[in-house]
Amino acid sequence: MSLLPFDDRDGFIWFDGRMVPWRDAKIHVLAHGFHYASLVFEGERLYDGAIFKGQQHTERLFYSAQQMDFTIPYSVAEINAAKAEVIAANKLTNAYVRPFAWRGSEQMGVSGKLNKIHVAVAVWDWPSYFSPEARMAGLKVVTGKWRRPAPDSIPCHAKCAGVYMICTLNKHAAMEAGYDESLMLDHKGAITETTAANLMFVRGNEIHAPSTESFLNGITRQTVLPLAERRGFTIVERTILPEELRLFSEAFVTGTAAEVTPVASIDDVVFPGREVTKVLMQDYDDLVHGRLKLEDAA
């Protein structure tokens, strides 16, 4: 991972409708989004000059904002255009794209109705979320202490800043203990996902995926499940308990940043297989690079 600080880089950031030099894209310290987590964001990838499922990501940004009780003061088409503009300004063809929207500084306190809504789009070179070695070996995952909140505790399908604090805590604990990632359980103790990617498991001819009542149904997840179906696998979306982990031969994560990455182990359960994961890694790679065309993959 690059050690270049994120506030000290060359390039441009699209900020409230203007292209701003990277180092000048600043907010005031008294921003509601900063103090009370009223910020929503997206993570997208640009492959060979085209964002994979860019429209779906923009739509999720608007959905997340609506869940946080605010309205983005642009249209979906304008945000799509902003993404294209900032990609061009930074002369990137393979990159990570981060649109985000937050409440400003007009009002400080829990209530945020009077705050102006700001929007920015940043884009940067980011080859792989996990190191290539970690990727091939598979992720070492450990169950985290902090659980995903119940679906009636937070708008759990919004990609909003607030829900990520528990992820940061779990990720820190996992890394300090020598693992790559943290498994997050739900409020009842069922398996959900890792800190920033969805989880799937292989058993015979079936792909088992935790059902997404209390967490993000990722765009990559929604892409990979049909890819697996196309390969003849039966998809089983259901509640999966930790004691069932030993029944699976393979495990992998899916996410915009993680793409499809094998999981080597969760706690003391080892997943030796890579056969199915490799096929889906290749299919996903072919799809995002336009080598595989599916009708529903636009």
Ligand code: PMP
């Ligand atoms: N879960 C969480 C908590 C995430 O942050 C992400 C990344 N956005 C995902 C799942 C995967 O979502 P997507 O496939 O849309 O990137």
